[in-house]
Amino acid sequence: MSAQGNSVLSISGVNKTFGGLQALSDINLNIEEGKTHAIIGPNGAGKSTLLNTCIGLLKPDNGSINFNGRDLTKGMTPHEINQAGISRVFQTPQIFPELSILQNVMIPAFAKRDGSFKFNPFKALRQEKQLRDEAMSLLGDLDMAEGSHHHAGNLARGNKRRLELAMCLIQHPKLLLLDEPTAGMARHDTNRTIELLKKIKASGMTKVIIEHDMHVVFSLADKISVLAQGAIIAEGLPEEIKGHPKVREAYLGSAEV
Amino acid sequence: MDAILLQILNGLDKGGAYALIALGLTLVFGTLGVVNFAHGALFMLGAFVAVSVQNILTISKKVKDESITFFDAYKETPYLELWWGDTGAAIIDFAVPISILIAIPVMLLIGLAMERGLVRHFYKREHADQILVTFGLAIVIQEIVKANFGANPIPTAAPAAVAGSAPIGELFGMPGIVYPWWRLMYLAFALVIIGGVFAFLQFTTFGMVVRAGMHDRETVGLLGINIERRFTIVFGLAAVVAGLAGVMYTPILPPDYHMGMDFLVLSFVVVVVGGMGSLPGAVAAGFLLGILQSFFSMNEVKQYLPGIDQIIIYLIAVFILLVRPKGLMGKD
Amino acid sequence: MHQLIVPGSNKRDLTIMAIFTAVVLSAPLWGGLIGAGYPDLLQKFAIFGLFAVGYNILFGLTGYLSFGHAAFLGVGSYITVWSFKLLSMNAIPAVIFAVIFSGLFALVIGFLSLRRTGIYFSILTLAFAQMSYNMAYSVLTPVTNGETGLRVLNDDPQVIDRALGVVQDGAPLGDFFGITLTGWAGFYFCAVMLILGFWLSLKIFRSPFGMKLVAIKSNQTRMEYTGFNPKPYLLTAFVISGMYAGLAGSLMAIVDPLAGAERMQWTASGEVVLMTILGGVGTLFGPIIGAATIKYLENIFSAINDTVLTNAYSFMPDWLNSFFVTITSPFVGEGWHLTLGVLFMAIIIFLPGGLMEGFRRIKMKFSGTDNDSNAEPMESEGGAK
Numbered sequence: 001m002s003a004q005g006n007s008v009l010s011i012s013g014v015n016k017t018f019g020g021l022q023a024l025s026d027i028n029l030n031i032e033e034g035k036t037h038a039i040i041g042p043n044g045a046g047k048s049t050l051l052n053t054c055i056g057l058l059k060p061d062n063g064s065i066n067f068n069g070r071d072l073t074k075g076m077t078p079h080e081i082n083q084a085g086i087s088r089v090f091q092t093p094q095i096f097p098e099l100s101i102l103q104n105v106m107i108p109a110f111a112k113r114d115g116s117f118k119f120n121p122f123k124a125l126r127q128e129k130q131l132r133d134e135a136m137s138l139l140g141d142l143d144m145a146e147g148s149h150h151h152a153g154n155l156a157r158g159n160k161r162r163l164e165l166a167m168c169l170i171q172h173p174k175l176l177l178l179d180e181p182t183a184g185m186a187r188h189d190t191n192r193t194i195e196l197l198k199k200i201k202a203s204g205m206t207k208v209i210i211e212h213d214m215h216v217v218f219s220l221a222d223k224i225s226v227l228a229q230g231a232i233i234a235e236g237l238p239e240e241i242k243g244h245p246k247v248r249e250a251y252l253g254s255a256e257v
Numbered sequence: 258m259d260a261i262l263l264q265i266l267n268g269l270d271k272g273g274a275y276a277l278i279a280l281g282l283t284l285v286f287g288t289l290g291v292v293n294f295a296h297g298a299l300f301m302l303g304a305f306v307a308v309s310v311q312n313i314l315t316i317s318k319k320v321k322d323e324s325i326t327f328f329d330a331y332k333e334t335p336y337l338e339l340w341w342g343d344t345g346a347a348i349i350d351f352a353v354p355i356s357i358l359i360a361i362p363v364m365l366l367i368g369l370a371m372e373r374g375l376v377r378h379f380y381k382r383e384h385a386d387q388i389l390v391t392f393g394l395a396i397v398i399q400e401i402v403k404a405n406f407g408a409n410p411i412p413t414a415a416p417a418a419v420a421g422s423a424p425i426g427e428l429f430g431m432p433g434i435v436y437p438w439w440r441l442m443y444l445a446f447a448l449v450i451i452g453g454v455f456a457f458l459q460f461t462t463f464g465m466v467v468r469a470g471m472h473d474r475e476t477v478g479l480l481g482i483n484i485e486r487r488f489t490i491v492f493g494l495a496a497v498v499a500g501l502a503g504v505m506y507t508p509i510l511p512p513d514y515h516m517g518m519d520f521l522v523l524s525f526v527v528v529v530v531g532g533m534g535s536l537p538g539a540v541a542a543g544f545l546l547g548i549l550q551s552f553f554s555m556n557e558v559k560q561y562l563p564g565i566d567q568i569i570i571y572l573i574a575v576f577i578l579l580v581r582p583k584g585l586m587g588k589d
Numbered sequence: 590m591h592q593l594i595v596p597g598s599n600k601r602d603l604t605i606m607a608i609f610t611a612v613v614l615s616a617p618l619w620g621g622l623i624g625a626g627y628p629d630l631l632q633k634f635a636i637f638g639l640f641a642v643g644y645n646i647l648f649g650l651t652g653y654l655s656f657g658h659a660a661f662l663g664v665g666s667y668i669t670v671w672s673f674k675l676l677s678m679n680a681i682p683a684v685i686f687a688v689i690f691s692g693l694f695a696l697v698i699g700f701l702s703l704r705r706t707g708i709y710f711s712i713l714t715l716a717f718a719q720m721s722y723n724m725a726y727s728v729l730t731p732v733t734n735g736e737t738g739l740r741v742l743n744d745d746p747q748v749i750d751r752a753l754g755v756v757q758d759g760a761p762l763g764d765f766f767g768i769t770l771t772g773w774a775g776f777y778f779c780a781v782m783l784i785l786g787f788w789l790s791l792k793i794f795r796s797p798f799g800m801k802l803v804a805i806k807s808n809q810t811r812m813e814y815t816g817f818n819p820k821p822y823l824l825t826a827f828v829i830s831g832m833y834a835g836l837a838g839s840l841m842a843i844v845d846p847l848a849g850a851e852r853m854q855w856t857a858s859g860e861v862v863l864m865t866i867l868g869g870v871g872t873l874f875g876p877i878i879g880a881a882t883i884k885y886l887e888n889i890f891s892a893i894n895d896t897v898l899t900n901a902y903s904f905m906p907d908w909l910n911s912f913f914v915t916i917t918s919p920f921v922g923e924g925w926h927l928t929l930g931v932l933f934m935a936i937i938i939f940l941p942g943g944l945m946e947g948f949r950r951i952k953m954k955f956s957g958t959d960n961d962s963n964a965e966p967m968e969s970e971g972g973a974k
Contacts, residue, residue, distance in 0.1 A: 077813070077818070078810075078813035078814045079813045079814070079815075079816050079817055079818045079819075081814070082813075082814055082815060082816035083816045087814075087815075088814055094808055094810060094811040094814070095808065095811065096803075096804050096807040096808050096811060097807060097808070098803060098806070098807040099594065099800065099803065099804060099807060103594065103800060106797075106800075107800070107801065107804050107812075107815060107817075108815045108816065110797055110801070111815050111816035111817050112816065115816075116816060116817055116818040116821075117817070117818055117821040117822065118797075118798075119798055119821075119822075119825055120796065120797075120798065121789070121792045121793045121796040121798050121799070122792055122796070123796060123797070124596075124597070124602075124792075124795040124796060125594070125596055125795060125796060125797050125799075125800055126596040126597065126598065126795070128797065167815065171815075171816070292708055375938075378938070383652075384707060384708050385652065385654045385711075386937060386941065388654065388708070388711065389654075389862065389866070389933070389937050390933075390934055390937045390938060392859060392933075393930050393931075393933035393934035393937065394930070394934060395930075396856075396859070396926060396927075396929070396930035396933070397927060397930035397931055397934065399930075400919075400924060400926050400927035400930060401919070401927065404919045404923075404924055404927065518856060522715060522716075522719055522855065525712050525715065526712070526716055529709065529712055533708075563727065563728050564723065564724060564727030564728035564729075565728075567720075567723035567724070567726075567727055568719075568720045568723050568724060571716040571717070571719055571720040571723075572720070574712070574713075574716050575701065575713065575716055575717070575720075578704070578705055578709060578712070578713055578716075579701060579704050579705075582704075582705055582709065
């Protein structure tokens with residue numbers, strides 16, 4: 001049983017301006033270990049900015065961002081962010097279309113094992129038995145082991161998302177970021193993705209998920225923060241947020257619950 | 258001091274050519290998103306329009322030279338002179354200015370053909386493919402010119418009326434400094450064309466759409482505007498600009514088949530320094546680099562830094578690309 | 590889409606190397622059958638094949654288009670001639686130094702050029718190539734001997750040779766412990782280098798490193814967010830390809846000890862791009878096939894002149910004969926470059942996957958299989974983790 005409130009990512013007093021625009025005002029967020037924390041809000045609320053600042057890609061004007069004991073306010077490159085333990089999923093699934101499904105999953109495994117750079121042309125890919133077995137095992141868990149030698153580029157969108165998640169999972173990240181994981185998906189695919197995310201949640205992974213689809217949010221979130229115009233206007237358990245007047249106001253009734 | 262003035266003028270000349278070529282390159286890259294390695298070839302084709310016009314005007318036949326009496330001597334005399342005497346000679350003399358008029362429709366046609374026939378099929382393809390196919394086209398054009406006109410530079414003279422030099426020094430209180438009229442005219446000409454292009458973009462509806470397209474191609478397309486046709490016209494315009502730059506440059510530098518490539522590399526460098534996608538940047542960088550190259554060719558400088566004139570432009574480009582990749586005035 | 594990175598197998602790779610070695614070493618025997626039976630041409634196959642194989646590791650796998658590799662070719666040539674002049678006519682130190690120096694040069698240029706991506710990277714390499722070319726003709730004339738080119742002279746120090754009492758009479762020629770490297774001996778030296786170079790590229794294609802290069806081309810953003818820093822990978826690929834180019838340049842100077850700067854022009858880089866693309870960019874065999882094809886065609890086309898054409902068309906009536914001579918003559922002899930340009934364009938427009946792609950499509954037509962047919966399951970084998 002994990003300790004209550006063990007913070008994986010804690011953000012306090014963060015502000016960010018772009019030119020004259022206040023993109024983020026006084027953000028305080030605490031992502032607890034093992035929990036799924038959803039961030040919702042109308043378009044233009046600053047969710048992408050928040051996401052990118054949280055992981056250290058953008059430098060905040062002030063405030064502190066602490067990930068697992070590490071200060072992220074100095075600005076980091078994407079690969080440093082990943083090596084620190086954060087994996088992310090993009091609105092449009094980002095995979096390697098020219099490689100096979102198995103190779104797609106082996107690449108992140110290499111990054112995890114060998115770090116950001118390693119050069120050894122003399123050991124063949126086919127000799128990396130342990131990594132391959134690990135990758136196949138994970139693909140098996142996700143029902144993708146069959147046909148894993150086919151091109152990832154041929155996959156349907158829903159399966160690309162699955163693959164992308166596999167690529168994140170094989171790295172056992174301390175924090176998994178999901179940027180609108182069901183964007184553009186039909187109902188059937190969305191449900192499959194929710195099932196998969198529930199499975200991941202059950203394994204105790206810490207997740208931050210940005211979403212528009214309220215069905216997804218309420219199926220998965222342990223805690224919800226509502227972002228509007230760069231500030232957090234409400235935060236709490238799903239039931240608390242459901243009927244929250246400020247939230248309704250921010251969305252002007254556009255939330256589908 | 259007088260040497261400096263001369264170098265500035267020299268630099269402005271060359272810079273004018275760079276600016277014009279870079280202007281076309283940027284128009285095409287900024288609007289169509291295409292990197293056109295055949296753009297230098299358009300410059301070269303313009304120059305060879307002038308050569309061709311000169312060749313046509315001076316089609317000659319052997320005529321007995323009456324002034325030599327002790328044997329039969331024949332002189333190649335152009336038909337125009339035979340038919341129209343002094344007027345004919347004058348027409349031949351004005352071959353280059355006449356070429357300017359002829360070059361406009363010719364280059365426009367070539368540009369339209371290039372866009373419709375080849376470039377438009379590469380809009381969706383990667384930059385590498387665009388570079389390679391236009392590079393191939395540049396080689397083909399270059400070789401065709403070489404096959405037809407030979408490998409040697411072909412001298413083309415400016416009209417005799419402007420063959421002399423202008424006492425430019427007097428404007429600056431330095432009497433005695435002279436500079437060829439034609440080169441001054443080139444500079445003026447370049448500025449007029451640049452001004453014309455900018456005016457066109459600023460003050461016409463077409464130009465406004467093009468500017469919008471340079472900013473955000475997708476949205477303009479979504480607005481239902483027939484962007485394809487405008488692309489073709491923009492490409493044609495860029496071809497005309499490059500071609501005219503070439504026509505006018507012929508008295509300054511005798512055209513040869515590889516001048517396209519020579520100018521192209523430098524022009525890409527200019528575009529990068531000015532900022533890809535920025536028209537004012539391309540123009541400013543063109544003149545700037547032309548002047549710099551001129552200065553570094555001065556003997557006083559070459560004494561201390563031999564060979565610096567050859568590489569100064571590249572050094573600056575490398576410096577800019579590394580330190581300020583946007584270029585001097587680039588967006589994005 | 591077809592799979593660039595196939596896992597292969599120990600047995601398969603050994604077979605590939607065996608067949609490749611056999612084909613290359615026996616070239617003097619079968620070369621005559623296709624009109625390529627003489628050493629100079631076969632040397633060119635090997636040298637440019639090597640150049641293209643190396644270039645493919647950068648352009649083919651990562652997609653980064655460099656116009657600067659001709660500069661490394663030039664460096665390889667110049668360093669080789671200097672090794673001849675200062676140390677010995679023996680090819681071994683020449684090759685070693687050529688590869689080292691071109692590698693270092695590539696390290697510097699690659700490091701600077703890779704600060705940017707895409708078209709900016711290409712223009713940077715272009716700028717560096719032109720700079721090198723210009724400097725070779727001007728500032729660096731003491732080292733390169735400018736337009737005249739660099740040669741071995743009788744009064745050169747040749748420290749090692751003199752110490753060992755090795756004497757060459759006649760024109761100085763590349764040497765391998767007593768064997769003069771011209772003609773067939775020259776070819777075999779180049780052939781061995783080609784085999785080694787191909788073997789290394791095979792290793793890279795089969796390694797995780799090679800797969801990561803393809804991943805960078807496939808989706809660089811995802812690579813970064815997966816924890817890889819693409820820069821060292823790209824720089825490594827750049828330096829490796831630069832060293833291959835240096836080796837090729839060195840071999841050029843070994844079989845014909847003269848170094849000139851015209852090899853360093855950025856347009857000369859265009860030729861290796863064409864070879865790689867014609868053969869099949871990113872494939873294992875493509876570059877060599879492309880290089881051999883280009884050099885073979887060049888050999889044929891350059892030698893044709895109007896007389897040859899007239900004879901070829903002799904079965905036609907005179908008027909038709911003249912007509913055909915006129916329309917084909919721009920494409921031969923001096924006009925070989927025109928043909929090359931047209932070929933280049935045709936490949937990029939119609940068959941961007943090159944000859945390998947063409948072979949693949951033909952194979953598919955005959956075996957009636959689908960697009961994904963050469964996706965291979967990876968068998969685990971051999972070696973501990």
